[in-house]
Amino acid sequence: MQDRHHVVVVGGGFGGLQLVNGLAGAPVRITLIDRRNHHLFQPLLYQVATTLIATSEIAWPIRNLYRDRPEVTTLLGEVTGVDAGARTVTLKGGQAIGYDTLVLATGATHAYFGHDEWEPVAPGLKTLEDATTIRRRVLLAFEQAELEEDPVIRQALLTFTVIGAGPTGVELAGIIAEMAHRTLPSEFRRIDTRQARVILVEAGPRILAAFSEDLAEYARRELERLGVEVRTGTPVTACTAQGVTIGETFVASRTLVWAAGVQASPAARWLGIAEDRAGRAILGADLKAPGHDDIFVIGDTASVTYDGGKPVPGIAPAAKQQGAYVAKVIRARLSGAKQPGDFRYRHQGSLATIGRRAAIIDFGRFKMKGALAWWIWGIAHIYFLIGTRSRFAVAWSWFWTYLSGQHSARLITQKETVREKD
Amino acid sequence: MQDRHHVVVVGGGFGGLQLVNGLAGAPVRITLIDRRNHHLFQPLLYQVATTLIATSEIAWPIRNLYRDRPEVTTLLGEVTGVDAGARTVTLKGGQAIGYDTLVLATGATHAYFGHDEWEPVAPGLKTLEDATTIRRRVLLAFEQAELEEDPVIRQALLTFTVIGAGPTGVELAGIIAEMAHRTLPSEFRRIDTRQARVILVEAGPRILAAFSEDLAEYARRELERLGVEVRTGTPVTACTAQGVTIGETFVASRTLVWAAGVQASPAARWLGIAEDRAGRAILGADLKAPGHDDIFVIGDTASVTYDGGKPVPGIAPAAKQQGAYVAKVIRARLSGAKQPGDFRYRHQGSLATIGRRAAIIDFGRFKMKGALAWWIWGIAHIYFLIGTRSRFAVAWSWFWTYLSGQHSARLITQKETVREKD
Numbered sequence: 001m002q003d004r005h006h007v008v009v010v011g012g013g014f015g016g017l018q019l020v021n022g023l024a025g026a027p028v029r030i031t032l033i034d035r036r037n038h039h040l041f042q043p044l045l046y047q048v049a050t051t052l053i054a055t056s057e058i059a060w061p062i063r064n065l066y067r068d069r070p071e072v073t074t075l076l077g078e079v080t081g082v083d084a085g086a087r088t089v090t091l092k093g094g095q096a097i098g099y100d101t102l103v104l105a106t107g108a109t110h111a112y113f114g115h116d117e118w119e120p121v122a123p124g125l126k127t128l129e130d131a132t133t134i135r136r137r138v139l140l141a142f143e144q145a146e147l148e149e150d151p152v153i154r155q156a157l158l159t160f161t162v163i164g165a166g167p168t169g170v171e172l173a174g175i176i177a178e179m180a181h182r183t184l185p186s187e188f189r190r191i192d193t194r195q196a197r198v199i200l201v202e203a204g205p206r207i208l209a210a211f212s213e214d215l216a217e218y219a220r221r222e223l224e225r226l227g228v229e230v231r232t233g234t235p236v237t238a239c240t241a242q243g244v245t246i247g248e249t250f251v252a253s254r255t256l257v258w259a260a261g262v263q264a265s266p267a268a269r270w271l272g273i274a275e276d277r278a279g280r281a282i283l284g285a286d287l288k289a290p291g292h293d294d295i296f297v298i299g300d301t302a303s304v305t306y307d308g309g310k311p312v313p314g315i316a317p318a319a320k321q322q323g324a325y326v327a328k329v330i331r332a333r334l335s336g337a338k339q340p341g342d343f344r345y346r347h348q349g350s351l352a353t354i355g356r357r358a359a360i361i362d363f364g365r366f367k368m369k370g371a372l373a374w375w376i377w378g379i380a381h382i383y384f385l386i387g388t389r390s391r392f393a394v395a396w397s398w399f400w401t402y403l404s405g406q407h408s409a410r411l412i413t414q415k416e417t418v419r420e421k422d
Numbered sequence: 423m424q425d426r427h428h429v430v431v432v433g434g435g436f437g438g439l440q441l442v443n444g445l446a447g448a449p450v451r452i453t454l455i456d457r458r459n460h461h462l463f464q465p466l467l468y469q470v471a472t473t474l475i476a477t478s479e480i481a482w483p484i485r486n487l488y489r490d491r492p493e494v495t496t497l498l499g500e501v502t503g504v505d506a507g508a509r510t511v512t513l514k515g516g517q518a519i520g521y522d523t524l525v526l527a528t529g530a531t532h533a534y535f536g537h538d539e540w541e542p543v544a545p546g547l548k549t550l551e552d553a554t555t556i557r558r559r560v561l562l563a564f565e566q567a568e569l570e571e572d573p574v575i576r577q578a579l580l581t582f583t584v585i586g587a588g589p590t591g592v593e594l595a596g597i598i599a600e601m602a603h604r605t606l607p608s609e610f611r612r613i614d615t616r617q618a619r620v621i622l623v624e625a626g627p628r629i630l631a632a633f634s635e636d637l638a639e640y641a642r643r644e645l646e647r648l649g650v651e652v653r654t655g656t657p658v659t660a661c662t663a664q665g666v667t668i669g670e671t672f673v674a675s676r677t678l679v680w681a682a683g684v685q686a687s688p689a690a691r692w693l694g695i696a697e698d699r700a701g702r703a704i705l706g707a708d709l710k711a712p713g714h715d716d717i718f719v720i721g722d723t724a725s726v727t728y729d730g731g732k733p734v735p736g737i738a739p740a741a742k743q744q745g746a747y748v749a750k751v752i753r754a755r756l757s758g759a760k761q762p763g764d765f766r767y768r769h770q771g772s773l774a775t776i777g778r779r780a781a782i783i784d785f786g787r788f789k790m791k792g793a794l795a796w797w798i799w800g801i802a803h804i805y806f807l808i809g810t811r812s813r814f815a816v817a818w819s820w821f822w823t824y825l826s827g828q829h830s831a832r833l834i835t836q837k838e839t840v841r842e843k844d
Binding site: 036037038054055056057059061063064066067068070072073074075076077091093095128129132139140143144146147149186187188189190389392393396400404406408409410411412413 | 458459460476477478479481483485486488489490492494495496497498499513517550551554561562565566568569571608609610611612810811814815818822826828830831832833834835
């Protein structure tokens with residue numbers, strides 16, 4: 001085993017796993033390195049943040065996924081650099097791990113456009129911890145409002161602002177509004193949670209820029225029907241613990257959620273290759289790091305175009321297609337077969353949900369909205385989960401919510417038990 | 423509603439909830455205050471710590487439980503004192519809440535017998551956060567061992583010590599040993615997790631002092647069959663990040679779990695009444711705080727005896743019986759009916775599991791052990807969970823583990839992503 005071609009994969013997201021899956025049976029040994037012990041199904045992370053499902057339903061221990069593949073070694077570690085000359089990656093702590101082929105699939109995190117000081121007051125949503133942080137803050141705001149005697153502070157506590165109106169922002173705002181207006185009213189005695197305001201702010205001219213205009217317009221009406229105030233065309237200019245400034249206007253809002261920008265992981269910098277504005281490594285259609293024949297970059301940390309210049313979007317299907325492509329390239333190299341042609345991204349469509357009953361689907365020619373779209377969205381997402389256990393658990397949580405109107409995972413956990421009062 | 427007799431209940435554990443349940447339909451209004459937003463089913467907390475079930479399966483938002491009882495107000499807040507003269511409880515932040523009758527059901531936490539400095543290295547198990555901390559440390563130890571090149575450090579990482587051999591200690595040690603010896607071996611490539619040592623330390627002469635000697639002996643043999651080293655009769659004299667000292671002997675062990683002592687909440691001190699060694703308020707058989715006709719103390723923070731001097735144990739059924747009793751007393755007072763006689767604890771029995779297939783049940787005259795006892799234990803615990811959702815979710819997690827041998831919730835979450843290396 002030790003003399004086999006050694007593929008090192010950094011990152012156990014959608015791209016990294018698809019690559020490892022694509023190399024099943026190939027004459028390689030694989031080391032898969034991730035900072036976390038689990039693969040995360042990010043498309044449903046907003047449902048953890050909004051108490052609909054539990055953390056363990058959308059996360060799987062990576063090493064457990066490859067327990068039946070003895071050629072795959074999983075390591076929990078943080079990569080801090082690549083030495084392309086020595087063909088090693090360096091782990092935090094100093095350990096170096098040699099490779100024959102290296103695949104960087106290290107993903108992206110949220111970006112605050114030069115305002116990193118906003119992060120503590122406006123957390124983004126990329127990890128399980130982010131999701132439990134948002135869950136805690138949303139639930140705590142209602143709890144503190146129930147205790148609060150000053151009506152002005154109470155209204156600030158009952159004002160929730162989601163910044164950025166892509167699918168994640170729309171999904172978060174929709175569920176928070178449903179919670180406030182439908183799930184929680186019977187549980188509070190001193191406040192009326194239906195008085196809560198949920199504001200969705202988008203700097204661009206409209207919400208859901210990746211979707212067609214009529215679908216985005218439908219989503220906007222559905223959000224408003226759920227009680228969300230949608231504000232487009234004005235950027236957020238300040239975020240503090242007291243509230244958010246939209247353009248020139250300050251809104252007292254104690255709970256902010258950031259769903260606006262992304263920043264790639266530093267893979268491009270490790271390699272010293274060109275990066276785009278978001279820090280993504282700029283690649284050709286072979287997904288190779290320019291100048292490095294044995295290093296590939298895939299997923300959210302790669303900047304690739306298709307169809308004559310459109311950027312490949314940072315979504316799970318794109319990362320998976322890239323992982324599958326690179327697996328084919330590696331297989332062909334090792335077997336001496338003809339190399340596959342250039343990577344060509346096939347856009348399968350965009351999906352987003354609004355609350356618990358409506359969704360929009362944009363497959364280009366085929367478009368769909370409403371309750372049936374929600375069911376298609378739900379079935380597709382359960383299908384893409386890994387393993388019977390999670391499929392069953394998520395289906396049960398949804399079914400339960402559907403039946404009872406109650407959410408499964410309304411827990412306030414971790415440190416910040418009570419936030420500072422004024 | 424506002425002119426009704428006002429019962430303030432501090433603590434939403436088994437005792438507090440049973441009291442509120444017992445007052446259904448009574449001419450009272452109730453304010454239920456807890457530091458946490460959820461009621462926790464502590465008897466299964468060790469299963470969260472050992473990755474068998476998810477946090478949300480054994481925790482319920484308290485206010486959700488009383489959504490259909492408009493006379494019950496739930497507040498998330500930390501009580502810091504009682505002013506019995508003014509008949510108010512004080513919340514952190516200064517708010518005072520008046521009462522006509524006060525019930526303190528504030529529970530207990532772990533105690534380190536004057537060695538609070540051991541807490542960071544040997545966490546106890548009382549809250550959901552404690553459970554995820556222990557889960558994280560156990561899983562991280564295996565991960566770090568897989569990365570570690572020094573065999574001495576590797577063995578220290580693969581040595582787990584549980585301190586205290588009551589039911590919780592026995593349950594934790596059993597599952598950790600099963601994980602190491604049965605669940606994990608196929609997932610690691612550089613270490614053999616079957617080399618892991620699990621040590622269960624008990625200062626007293628035998629494990630499971632609350633059980634009969636033959637059942638405790640059976641449990642000991644079962645633990646040893648699972649690979650647990652049981653050490654009785656010697657106290658732990660030091661805990662550090664490097665290991666544990668048992669009597670005079672140092673054992674290099676990077677993961678310690680504390681399951682030894684309890685310390686009551688400061689209810690007795692708030693009232694200025696006598697307390698026992700563990701800080702519990704010493705009460706007569708009327709469960710009233712001596713000298714306070716309108717204050718009751720129940721559950722783990724109360725020190726009560728039965729059957730001529732035996733202490734009522736700090737377990738869920740005892741707290742529930744006390745809650746039900748005090749509800750009856752309050753009802754009788756308000757209706758002018760005859761007061762119920764003294765509180766009399768009925769001991770229903772003790773249960774403990776060893777690993778995933780065996781349990782012991784001690785009902786006094788009736789004793790039982792083995793696989794059938796495990797099934798009775800499991801069915802009883804599912805029965806006592808609140809609501810269809812949780813019963814179903816826990817049953818599914820167990821069924822899944824039974825079927826596949828895999829655990830449901832093997833997640834490393836929160837801060838300490840990588841512990842300090844030497």
